[in-house]
Amino acid sequence: MSTVFVTVGTTSFNVLIETVMSEEVTQVLSALGYKKLVLQVGRGSVLPGPDSRSGLLVHAFRFKDSIAEDIRDADLVISHAGAGSCLETLGAKRPLLVVVNDRLMDNHQLELAKQLHSESHLLYCTCSTLTQTLRTMDLSALTPFLPGQPQNFARFLDQALGLHRE
Template sequence: MVKQYTKCFITVGTTRFDLLVKSIFKPSTIDALKQIGCKEITFQIGNSDFEIGKYERNGVIIDVYRFKDSIQDDMQNADLVISHAGAGSCLEALEANKPLLVVINEDLMDNHQLELAEQLQIDGHLYYCTCDTLESTLQMVDFTLLTPFPKPDTSLFIKFLDDALRVKQNID
């Protein structure tokens, strides 16, 4: 049975990413999302000029807002996360163990976000695309093939502190 992604959460973070906002509302993008089972979208649009509120597009309900104190609940409730390539948003989705599609903002200068997305895709943790390739990416990727992001190993930090304190004690 093919996995269905009924609830989708989309975030642009604190930035302005109007091209992604416009891309999501294109009928062809809505159709691509419907093909993977999407029925509900929660869409955090940041500083975009787009009007917030509830929309219905071709049977898909889209709840649009600018900002919240935390997007953690939106991520937890989602079956799929589509995000800009900000490190914070990517890590939050990966730590929540959600399938993640990152959309690169090609208008950014010195695009370090592309480097992050490329490496995380190479490591098998997410897929990335641009606004121009969003629809085709949704149609061809298999999110079930993604590898869960490893949980942090806090013992490494504790070992580092222990070693650092031991060195300091030997110096004194």
């Protein structure tokens, strides 16, 4: 079953949940072939009940010990622009659409989304442009995000401290 997983992490992003649950967005998701919508709503005040909307089965929850399985099972992840959520999704090699909260001041999330978008790892938008972004997105244009290589830093540090010679 084609699944969209929406996460706001540990924060509150009611506008994103409300936007995703709108008739307009659920119709677009359904038209794109998605059948299931799973929402992780965090501390927000919006907690949709089990529902069916525009042919999508909807399930919502606040928190879990881990959302790794939800991410892994998703055909598309729509996420707030938190670094943890972005990196976990990209690390799981799932297509990612980041929705930046443009109501935040000094929004560092926008910087992260722009940088990862410029490298073709994800798509990004705001709540007001989500519907149009979904309509025009090309997930096949995204490139895999390669995980870091901490062993290179460790080797450098060992060499700098004279602990290892090559």
